[in-house]
Amino acid sequence: MATRKTIYLDNASTSAVRMEVLDSMLPYFIEEFGNPDSIHAMGKPGRDAVKRARESLAKMINADPDEIYMTSGGSESNSWAIRSAVTGPRAKGRHVIVSSIEHHSIINACEYIRKLGLDVTYIPVDPSGLVDPAEVERAIRPDTAIISVMTANNEIGTIEPIKEIGEVARRHGVLFHTDAVQAYGQVDIDVRRDNIDLLSASSHKLGGPKGVGLLYIRKGVRLDPLIHGGEQERGIRGGTTNVPGVVGFGKAAELALADMEERAEKERTLRDHLIGRVLNEIPYSRLNGDRERRLPSNANFSFDHIEGESILMSMNMAGICISTGSACASGSLDPSHVLLALGLPHETAHGSLRFSIPSDTTMEDIDHAVDVLRDTVERLRSLSPLYDDFLRSQKGEA
Structure with missing residues (x-):
C-alpha cells in the first residue's frame, strides 16, 4: 500500500523557501561572496543586491528603502523596538502599552523591562481577539513611550484595527510599533496610511529563508542599537x-506582492471550507478568533473534553502537520496566553489546534485532514471517562 504524502498545514510556523528565492540567493554564497561593506570590487555585487532587496521590502509596505533595517528575524526586530523605546538614552518615557495577545518576543521583552522598574500596561481583547482603540487611548499616560499591537495574531489569525490604533498613537505623540510578522506579504499594509512608526517582519513566513528579518523605522524616529558593532545598517545594527x-527575503517579498490577492483568495476558499466542515461535523468544537477579520490562511479551533497535544500527535502519525499554537511556545505545558485572553477556560484552551494553510494546498488535502481530525477527535473522546460523564450530564443522567 502506497504511503500517503505528508500534508503540511503549519505555514504560520515557517514556510518552504520558494525555488525562485533559492535561485536568487545561490550566487551570493559562492560567486559573489564578497562583504558588501568592502570597498574593493568584490563588495559591489553584494552591496547592489542588498540595495535592490531593500527596495522590494520597502515597496511591500509603502516605505522608503532607507527606512528598512535588516535584522536576524521578527523576534530581534520586536525586542529592538520595545527595548530601545524605553531603555536607551533617547527614550521618551518609561511606560509601554501592548495587547494581551502579543507574540512571546513582545511579552518577554516587556517582562524584561518590568524587571528594570519600567511600567507595562496590557490591553485586553474581546472574545474574538480584537483590541479596542478606545482602550488603548485610555491607557496612555504622559510618560508612555511606545504602543505595540500586532497586525495579525500568530495563533488565532485575528487582524487588528491597526490604522485606528496608529491614529490614537499619532494624536498623542506616542510611538506606534506593530509586529507584522504574520501579516507582511499576506494582507495589505501601508505604513503611511496606517500611521505606523515601527514595523517588524520576518522572511521565513512568506517563502524566504530563515534567520533574516527587518525593522521598518519611520524617518525622524531614532532608536538606539540593540546590537553594537560596525557601521552596518547605517550605524545602528x-x-x-x-x-x-x-x-x-527581497525576492520573497517581490513574489508575495505580485500574487498576494490571488493567493489570499485561494487560501480563504480553503480556509472557509475547512472551518465549515470542522464546525458542522465535530461536536463541541469552536472557532477561535474573529470570523471575518482574520488572516486568509488561518483557522484555530478548540475541542472540548480533549487535549490538543493528543490530537496533534495522532494527526502527525497520519502525516498531517499542524500546531497547537505558536512555535515559540511549543515547549511549554501551559495553555496559550492568547486563548486565555479570549476568555476560554484552561481545559478548553488546552484542547486547541492551529491550521495555517500554504497556497499550494489542495481541496483534497483539506478534506483528508478534516476526515482524519474528525476520526481522531471521536476516538480520543471515546477513551475519556470525562467525556462520558459530560455526555451523561447532557442527557440528565445521574
Whole structure:
C-alpha cells in the first residue's frame, strides 16, 4: 500500500523557501561572496543586491528603502523596538502599552523591562481577539513611550484595527510599533496610511529563508542599537550583512506582492471550507478568533473534553502537520496566553489546534485532514471517562 504524502498545514510556523528565492540567493554564497561593506570590487555585487532587496521590502509596505533595517528575524526586530523605546538614552518615557495577545518576543521583552522598574500596561481583547482603540487611548499616560499591537495574531489569525490604533498613537505623540510578522506579504499594509512608526517582519513566513528579518523605522524616529558593532545598517545594527538572506527575503517579498490577492483568495476558499466542515461535523468544537477579520490562511479551533497535544500527535502519525499554537511556545505545558485572553477556560484552551494553510494546498488535502481530525477527535473522546460523564450530564443522567 502506497504511503500517503505528508500534508503540511503549519505555514504560520515557517514556510518552504520558494525555488525562485533559492535561485536568487545561490550566487551570493559562492560567486559573489564578497562583504558588501568592502570597498574593493568584490563588495559591489553584494552591496547592489542588498540595495535592490531593500527596495522590494520597502515597496511591500509603502516605505522608503532607507527606512528598512535588516535584522536576524521578527523576534530581534520586536525586542529592538520595545527595548530601545524605553531603555536607551533617547527614550521618551518609561511606560509601554501592548495587547494581551502579543507574540512571546513582545511579552518577554516587556517582562524584561518590568524587571528594570519600567511600567507595562496590557490591553485586553474581546472574545474574538480584537483590541479596542478606545482602550488603548485610555491607557496612555504622559510618560508612555511606545504602543505595540500586532497586525495579525500568530495563533488565532485575528487582524487588528491597526490604522485606528496608529491614529490614537499619532494624536498623542506616542510611538506606534506593530509586529507584522504574520501579516507582511499576506494582507495589505501601508505604513503611511496606517500611521505606523515601527514595523517588524520576518522572511521565513512568506517563502524566504530563515534567520533574516527587518525593522521598518519611520524617518525622524531614532532608536538606539540593540546590537553594537560596525557601521552596518547605517550605524545602528552591527554585524556583517547576511547578503544571501537579504537577497532571498527581497525576492520573497517581490513574489508575495505580485500574487498576494490571488493567493489570499485561494487560501480563504480553503480556509472557509475547512472551518465549515470542522464546525458542522465535530461536536463541541469552536472557532477561535474573529470570523471575518482574520488572516486568509488561518483557522484555530478548540475541542472540548480533549487535549490538543493528543490530537496533534495522532494527526502527525497520519502525516498531517499542524500546531497547537505558536512555535515559540511549543515547549511549554501551559495553555496559550492568547486563548486565555479570549476568555476560554484552561481545559478548553488546552484542547486547541492551529491550521495555517500554504497556497499550494489542495481541496483534497483539506478534506483528508478534516476526515482524519474528525476520526481522531471521536476516538480520543471515546477513551475519556470525562467525556462520558459530560455526555451523561447532557442527557440528565445521574
